[in-house]
Amino acid sequence: MSRRLLAFNSGDRQAARFDTLASELYGEAAGRFRKARSLPASWRLFMVVEDDRPLARAAAISNPLLKYRDSVPGIVGCFEAVHDVDAARLVLEAVEHCLRDEMRATVAIGPMDGSTWERYRVALPGSVGGPFLLDNVNPPYYQELFEACGYSGIADYISTRFAPTPATFSRLERAQRIFDGCGIKLHDFDTAAPVSEIRDLYQISRESFARNFLYTPISMETFKEKYTPMLPLIEPRYTLIARDASGTPVGFVFAVRNLLLKDAFELVIKTLAVLPGAQGRGLGRYLIEEIHRRAAEDGCEMVYHAFMHTSNISAKITASEARECRRYRLYAKGLA
Secondary structure, three states: OOEEEEEEEOOOHHHHHHHHHHHHHHHHHHHHHOOOOOOOOOOEEEEEEEOOEEEEEEEEEOOOOOOEOOEOEEEEEEEEEOOOHHHHHHHHHHHHHHHHHOOOOOEEEEOEOOOOOOOEOEEOOOOOOOOOOOOOOOOOOHHHHHHHOOOEEEEEEEEEEEOOOHHHHOOHHHHHHHHHHOOOEEEEOOOOOHHHHHHHHHHHHHHHOOOOOOOOOOOHHHHHHHHHHHHHHOOHHHEEEEEOOOOOEEEEEEEEEOOOOOOOOEEEEEEEEEOHHHHOOOHHHHHHHHHHHHHHHOOOOEEEEEEEEOOOHHHHOOOOOOEEEEEEEEEEEEOO
C-alpha cells in the first residue's frame, strides 16, 4: 500500500478530492454535517491518501485579525480523518510546517474553518443523546487524534438541555415589569423585512461578541451571506429582538426547531447576544426566559442551549434544571 501526502490550492483541479473524505465519514449525513463550500484561494490544502483512498485532510489558514496571547496564530481548518493517528499526524505536520514557514505563525489553533464565525472545535466523546440541528459533529476519536499529535486544549465549550417547565421562567414576570419600565420591548423577528432584521442582528453581534475569545470581525455582507440561508429555519416566535424606546436593537436570541427529530418537538437556542451596556441589567436572562416560556406553552419537550464557553456569562443564565449534554474543545500547539 502506498501512502502519500498531497498539497494543493483550493483552485486546483484536484481540490475536488478534498470533499470526498467527508462523504466517507458521514455517509448520507455528509451534506448536513459537512456541506461542501467554496474555499478561499489563500488556503493551502493537504490530504493524505493511501492507494487513492483519502485518510486525512486539513487546511493551513492565515487570519491576520486573529489575536492569541503574544503569539502569531495560524489556523488548522477543515480537518477530517479516519481513525488513524499516523495519517492525522502526517497531515497536521504538513499544515504546521506551512503555517510556520510560509505564514510565519508561532502557534497552530484548530480545528477552525477560518474564524469563530465558522465551524470550529472538536466535539468530545461522551455526549448524551444524538446531535441537534446546527450542532458541531465529528467522529468521537478526534480528541484522541489531536492530543496524540501534540495539541492541548485552550478552551472548552458545552451544550446543555432540559425539559421546559414554569420553573425555567420563574423570574420572567418581574423582568418584564423592569424592562417595560425602561422602555425595552421584545419583538418577534419580522420575516417580512429580513434584510433590515439581519442588519440589526449584525450590529448587535458585532458589539456583543467583540470581547469573546478569538473573535474576529466580519463585514455586514459576509454576515448576511451566512444568515440568509437560515431564513427558512426562522420561526418569528423563537427569534426575538430587544429594542429600546427609540427602536434601537440592544439584544437578540436566535432559536430554531431541532429538525433532526421528526417525531418530537425540541428547540435549539443557538445564539444569545446583548449590547455591552445592557449586559449587567439582566436582558440576556429576560430573552432566554421568554423563549423558555414560549417553548413550555407550545409543548416543547426539550430545549438545548448550544456552544457556551464554560467561562461565559451565557452558561450562567440558563435554567438551573439544565444538564450538560455535549462538550467541545479547541486546541493549540506551539510551532517551534
